[in-house]
Amino acid sequence: MASSKSEIEKLGFAGLPALAPDLGHEIVTILVGSERKKFTVHKRLLCASATMFRGAFSGQFLESQEGTMTLEEDSPAVFALYVEWLYRSSVSVISTDPHAHLRDLYGLYFFADKLLLPALKDKTMDAIQDVSLKHGILQSICTPEMIQKVWANTSASENREERGLRAFVIHAATYVLVKRAEVDPDDEADSEDDLYEKMEVRKQLVCPNKADLQWMWELSKGSFEIYRQFIYRIDWKSSLIGDPRKRYHNNPRSVHRFHCSKKGFNAEQQEDMRLSRRLAAATLSQGTEQG
Template sequence: MAEVAALETADKPAIKASKPSQECVAGNTPFLDKLETSMVDILVGPDKKLFRVHKTFLCRRIPYFDKMFNGAFKEAGGVAELPEDDPAAFDLLMEWTYNSNPRRLRDLVPVIDSDMVSRPSWDVVAFYALAMKLCLPDLQDLIMIVLIRYDKRAHELPSIDFMSRAWAQTGEDSQLCDYCLQSIQWILTPPTEKEAESRWPTKEVLKMFQDHPSFNNAYITLSRTQEPEDPREIEDKCYFHVHGTDDKCPPNYKKRKNSEIETAEGQVLKRAKARGSS
């Protein structure tokens, strides 16, 4: 028995002597150090809604603002005005800017308003238009992913009002407008759902074509070149994305980031020239 006990004792690992714990490193503030303290003010919309944000976060995520506040055409006093933009869309942009994951957006969900009508929780057209203006193709693609997912879950397609605003705010060459075009082609192609004519009335569709002649031309071209297909169900998940066919989705971040910087430089230069001539 003594021999067995000796063997069991030999098999046990040696017990290390305990030592008292030490206090944490004093003055360690990595979050604050990452934020830094330099702030910039951005006045958005006709009522000049104030957004005071950390310059480091803003310029690191959005090259347009990096060129605006750190480039040759610095905004005086760290203040910029965006009178034509929607404060609600800019709020979405700032939330995305502060998020550590660039592939994450605020959820787009149905919300019941006071009239008991289900509406999306944020304005896709305004946010997409802002992303285009600030030269953020990755964000444009992300918005399209979120929109199509929402439309599938809600069993929706763009309304005439949505299409009209998209065409006016983002331009006929945008991927959002392409989604609208393919949506109306699918809606108008027989056999349509019984409710389609009441939900997309012929009178409103006709007005859409009259108000936007380029939409009319694009629709005719699409109808002559492509068979109607539900845009929510297109197999190529990147069909309505800005990135090229050779880029991965999520795309090559470094490659796309360089492209964003180059485009942002041109947009900021254009803004500076416009201010100089006014």
């Protein structure tokens, strides 16, 4: 019995590989990285996923004529994750080297940002949170180098609503500073920080030690936005700040906390459905041409 429209929509992107005729038989080759690692992908699927690929493999462009495209500046490991998402609509959280996998997930997020794919950014954000929490990785995901890299490789639009990977790394760095301050609130004797110890509301107050404040200042000097987000989070109730890696599935706001889309999974489903319609339209167009 044929699947109803609603069933196909529920399957979304993940169900498309099972519908083999929809993918067509035309294969394109993507050469990735300086070593030009070879990937072969269904042309229709790749073109439906992003405008960049659709533009490259259409018309009179060389890529379209040869069926080959080179992404020399991108990482083969990152593109492998992208291909996995194309065919499975999932981002892997399983790896024998979680630190390396997290670096690749950051790279996948940057790649998704470049391709303007908010649904993939959200899935990747979930994977980053899950992998870092599962393996107890915290400080290495929000080092100064990593924060600067995130700012250099993501769009400034994430600043407006404090969402996405930019918000996550700042939140993680703040969480590290706050937790460290709770254990050792100051590295000097008789400083102004010590006054807090005498206050009844000390449990809700956090003052990072001098070295951490210096670190925050050095990191923020090149970006007012980084500085603003730090100051916003280190406030009078900063000791109550939560672990940004945790997602509580009984709380939708928590689950979608760092998603780029306010609609969370609904936006993701809508993007998958749009992709399904593109593939269906491509199939119909091919059938019309053959007829």
